[in-house]
Amino acid sequence: MLAAHRARAAAAAVVAATALTLLPATAAEAAPAAAPAAAPAASAPGGNAAILGIDYATWQRDVAAVVDAARPAIEQRIAASPAGEKPAIVLDIDNSSLETDFHWFWTFPTPAIEKVRALTRYASDRGVAIFFVTARPGIVYSLTERNLKAVGYPVDGLYVRDLPALFEQVSAYKTAKRAEIEARGYTIIANIGNNESDLVGGHAERTVKLPDYGGKLS
Numbered sequence: 001m002l003a004a005h006r007a008r009a010a011a012a013a014v015v016a017a018t019a020l021t022l023l024p025a026t027a028a029e030a031a032p033a034a035a036p037a038a039a040p041a042a043s044a045p046g047g048n049a050a051i052l053g054i055d056y057a058t059w060q061r062d063v064a065a066v067v068d069a070a071r072p073a074i075e076q077r078i079a080a081s082p083a084g085e086k087p088a089i090v091l092d093i094d095n096s097s098l099e100t101d102f103h104w105f106w107t108f109p110t111p112a113i114e115k116v117r118a119l120t121r122y123a124s125d126r127g128v129a130i131f132f133v134t135a136r137p138g139i140v141y142s143l144t145e146r147n148l149k150a151v152g153y154p155v156d157g158l159y160v161r162d163l164p165a166l167f168e169q170v171s172a173y174k175t176a177k178r179a180e181i182e183a184r185g186y187t188i189i190a191n192i193g194n195n196e197s198d199l200v201g202g203h204a205e206r207t208v209k210l211p212d213y214g215g216k217l218s
Helices: 002-021 025-034 048-052 056-079 114-125 138-150 170-183
Strands: 087-091 129-137 157-161 187-193 207-209
Touching (some): 048 056, 056 087, 056 114, 056 187, 056 207, 087 114, 087 170, 114 129, 138 157
Parallel strands (some): 087 187, 129 157
16 A cells, blocks of 8 residues: 555656646746745645545644654754764655645645744754655655745755666665665754654664554555
8 A cells, every 4th residue: 555655656756747847938937936935834635644534733733743742852863963973864755745645746835834834944044954764756846946945945955766766665775875874974862743754763872753543644
């Protein structure tokens, strides 16, 4: 089931990327500015989550509860970072940073998850590098980066799956990328995701598990 949801999310991203490339240059350039980076409305317009019966307001409350519980420890860890350390936070994207399954695939930019974005901005302002490691295919790298920046995320690095990585387990791919970030001299103080495949494998001091409702959310 999880693999199917991941595949649907990747396919939707590819379709959105293809549609964007067909727009006139001026329209494509204006797209990110068309949707503000403000907090999401009380209800989402639709998407895969609505089809699956996942209530948007309930999800927002559940996400807020997790982030609010984890944030004090992350703030304390940032404050205690020794001189010369290069702290980093690693995040999954779909339903961990962006509200992917709560909007139709043609929505661009997909809105940010407000609580998660606020945490990354707090960390970034204090010298923490923000990396995104996603199972999305490389074809949507530019679109994904534009989306993250358009809704207000700091982006110090974005990892997408190239062709060989598409044939390996998501958990193995993400573990390898975190190890790669560590090899660059960073200390990953928190790893945030909504699926177990985002979080297993180590290479992070702390994991923050957002709700996926038994694998229903990609």
